[in-house]
Amino acid sequence: xxxxxxxxxxxxxxxxxxxxxxxxxxxxxxxxxxxxxxxxxxxxxxxxxxxxxxxxxxxxxxxxxxxxxxxxxxxxxxxxxxxxxxxxxxxxxxxxxxxxxxxxxxxxx
Amino acid sequence: xxxxxxxxxxxxxxxxxxxxxxxxxxxxxxxxxxxxxxxxxxxxxxxxxxxxxxxxxxxxxxxxxxxxxxxxxxxxxxxxxxxxxxxxxxxxxxxxxxxxxxxxxxxxxxxxxxxxxxxxxxxxxxxxxxxxxxxxxxxxxxxxxxxxxxxxxx
Numbered sequence: 001x002x003x004x005x006x007x008x009x010x011x012x013x014x015x016x017x018x019x020x021x022x023x024x025x026x027x028x029x030x031x032x033x034x035x036x037x038x039x040x041x042x043x044x045x046x047x048x049x050x051x052x053x054x055x056x057x058x059x060x061x062x063x064x065x066x067x068x069x070x071x072x073x074x075x076x077x078x079x080x081x082x083x084x085x086x087x088x089x090x091x092x093x094x095x096x097x098x099x100x101x102x103x104x105x106x107x108x109x
Numbered sequence: 110x111x112x113x114x115x116x117x118x119x120x121x122x123x124x125x126x127x128x129x130x131x132x133x134x135x136x137x138x139x140x141x142x143x144x145x146x147x148x149x150x151x152x153x154x155x156x157x158x159x160x161x162x163x164x165x166x167x168x169x170x171x172x173x174x175x176x177x178x179x180x181x182x183x184x185x186x187x188x189x190x191x192x193x194x195x196x197x198x199x200x201x202x203x204x205x206x207x208x209x210x211x212x213x214x215x216x217x218x219x220x221x222x223x224x225x226x227x228x229x230x231x232x233x234x235x236x237x238x239x240x241x242x243x244x245x246x247x248x249x250x251x252x253x254x255x256x257x258x259x260x261x262x263x
Contacts, residue, residue: 011160011163012176013223014174014176014178014214014223014226014227014230015168015174015176015212015226015227015229015230016166016168016230017230018227018228018231019168019230019231019233019234021231022231022234023234026234039227041223041227042178042218042223043220043223043224043227044220065163065164082164084164084201087168087169087234088169088202
């Protein structure tokens with residue numbers, strides 16, 4: 001099964017972070033891809049992405065309204081959206097990810 | 110910390126009277142104040158509005174989750190309010206909101222109840238759960254639906 005990794009985060013870190021994570025994971029289930037989401041909420045970082053999963057992922061999705069540590073995604077096809085878009089457009093985001101529509105992330109540019 | 114520490118039947122409003130977003134916030138906050146779960150009404154309402162200003166917590170799907178982390182919160186709480194017709198809550202999808210979960214947590218919050226709220230947030234993305242909340246015809250049913258999120262953890 002293909003893999004997509006992602007990070008969700010929001011300013012208060014109480015609700016939206018988890019809603020976006022849930023929607024992206026659900027969208028992945030529907031489309032037959034394993035979506036692994038790290039949540040950066042007020043509880044702290046949960047489900048921290050493993051380098052192995054990042055390496056194996058076909059794409060990276062960041063749905064966040066706060067700063068996310070991105071150096072680890074250098075060279076990966078990546079999309080950055082707001083956390084609310086991650087909730088509302090999860091299906092489209094995962095579809096675009098699978099269709100290779102993301103551009104390659106170059107860290108530090 | 111379990112969800113039943115956050116909410117009980119007194120913290121459920123089956124039929125909100127509010128007609129606007131501000132009135133929803135006032136109505137839910139007033140209940141928190143009446144039940145002494147917050148110490149200062151105006152300051153708490155301000156904190157809720159400050160969060161709404163960053164971006165509306167009307168997340169779509171007919172749900173809004175106004176929330177604040179504030180030193181004016183005495184007891185971590187969840188208030189549930191339902192509006193029959195729906196309210197324009199500046200939702201991201203432009204639709205009316207019917208289900209309101211107001212979350213009040215103290216400045217120093219334990220991870221446990223934040224985890225509970227995270228679980229609730231995930232659960233709200235389940236369409237069936239939302240339909241059940243809209244359909245439930247008394248407070249007891251609403252409460253047991255909301256409490257059911259605890260049981261799904263394992």
